Amino acid sequence: MPPSTPTQPPTQPLAAAARLVLLVLVAALTLFATRDVAQLWWIALLAVAALPAVLAPQHRLLGPLSRFAEVVVLGLAASQIAADTHLTGVTGGLGASAVLPYLAVPVTVTALRRRFSEGAALLAVAAATLLISAALTDVDGGRQLGQLGYLAVCAQWLILAGLGLYTAVTLQRVMRVRGESKPQPYAEATRLLTQLRTVARQLPGATLDPGGISEHLLEELRMVAKTDRGAVLSASGGGRLVVLAQIGVDRVDWETTLDADSAIADAWASQQAQTSSRSQARSRQSGEVSALIVPLVAGVRTVGLVVLEADAGQAYPPPVVSRVTALTGPAALRLEAALLFDEVRSLATNEERQRLAREIHDGVAQELVMVGYGIDNALAYVDEDPKETAEALRTLRQEVTRVITELRLSLFELRSEVDRHGGLAAAIAEYARTVGASGGLRVHLSLDESTARLPAATEAELLRIAQEAVTNARKHAGASNLWVTCEVDPPYAQIEVSDDGHGIGDQRPEGHYGLAIMAERAERIRGRLEIRPRQPSGTTVAVVLGSSPRRDKVRGSAAAEGE
Secondary structure, eight states, X not given: OOOOOOOOOOOHHHHHHHHHHHHHHHHHHHHHHHOOGGGGHXXXXXXXXXXXXXXXXXXTTHHHHHXXXXXXXXXXXXXXXXXXGGGGTOOTTGGGGGTGGGGHHHHHHHHHTTOHHHHHHHHHHHHHHXXXXXXXXXXXXXXXXXXXXXXXXXXXXXXXXXXXXXXXXHHHHHHHHHHHHSOOHHHHXXXXXXXXXXXXXXXXXXXXXXXHXXXXXXXXXXXXXXXXXXXXXEEEETTEEEEEEEEESSOOOBOXXXXXXXXXXHHHHHOSOEEESSOOBSXXXXXXXXXXXXXXXXXXXXXXXXXXXXXXXXXXXXXXXXXXXXXXXXXXXHHHHHHHHHHHHHHHHHHHHHHHHHHHHHTHHHHHHHHHHHHHHHHHTTTTOHHHHHHHHHHHHHHHHHHHHHHHHHHHHHHOOOOTTTOHHHHHHHHHHXXXXXXXXXXXXXXXXXXXXXXXXXXXXXXHHHHHHHHHHHHHSOOSEEEEEEEEETTEEEEEEEEOSSOOTTOOTTTSTTHHHHHHHHHHTTOEEEEEEOSSSSEEEEEEESOOHHHHHHHXXXXXXXX
């Protein structure tokens, strides 16, 4: 395979079309200026010089040589045609303008190919050729080099070509700077999340929990201002506030409506600290009260309010307010970061919450409903048939025990995760043994894991898929044996869970046994979920990630032998 080369813009059709158009143009101008068909041989010579650049534009030698040949022929042609046009009344060397427009073609091609140094060299060669040929050409008993018209025309087209090349260089630099400065979403996200993790570890309590940050802020404020009651409030939507943290002997029902006539609403709207001689609680406090409400402003956005109250008059003079605002300023940024992090965390865990909600609704909730029906039936017959009632209660007790077992296993599943030292195979094995023992299954393990590790997110998804498959086998398959195979050789991995139960029949993945959940997880890590019957009975659920390096090696050996 040839080595890779830097990609070039598709200039071949454009360059060929430009050469053809300019050749026709300069041919017409030359014929008009000289009235001599014989002068068209210069145009033919230009076409011959351009032919290698058209046929082999990517060639490292033929392309540049062809373009240099074009400007040399062009310089000679301009001088000769300018000398011959005086016969038709075009004097002073102005006839050179008939062919010099072609100079834009080779220079533009080099600009399109980002060979700006070659473009500058072409202009230098063109200028030298024009001067040398003019110095050697006689016109009316003198040298053409002495004609100001000829020099002006040559300078005009050289300057125009140079400006075009300079413009191309400038545009290329601007595009490169824009490309380099364009934010890369994943790189930027990685940088910000890394900074967020570092900051979180440095914060008081090493947390980004809004409640923890609010409690810490209230404790700091208590040191600088008299506080019998205090709270940190934050927006929750709908024109209301929520209490993130509060201090004081008694719980206070704070005013949380922003459209009420209160100092809290005034502080939120004005972003200025407010003092009041009234309590900011809905249940008004009797006696003398001083209240201080300080908005927590991050940039131009109000993220929360600090409410301090003291059972004394004039407890918050301007010096105290200044000390409080000096602490709340930095705290506003910390609280905003915590609230944003909480929102990101909520979005990240929303899918898992939805899955748990579905499982609880379809599993434990339905089973508890059935237990409730059983209790109702037992109560209905408690007086008529005590023996049957006692039997029903024993059955219910067994059912409750089973539901509790299911809950414990669900909690165990949620707590299970891949240990950074143990690996994926160890986590799957532990879960299979625990769940198998609770369901009376004989578990057969086959573990083959290399020392290399998959990405943490990939291992977590594979563990959840294995857990779902094991749980389905225990709950629905009616099996006696469970076979779990785990083979990990990054980037390849294969997890296989088989049972000898009654099988899943013709059920589709979206129809039963939580297969849709496993399919979604497999798709998320670009894996393949396979569900197939096991002979002579049972079901096999497998998830495969990548291709086996061993299989690839075998295929390579077979191919080599075939050759």
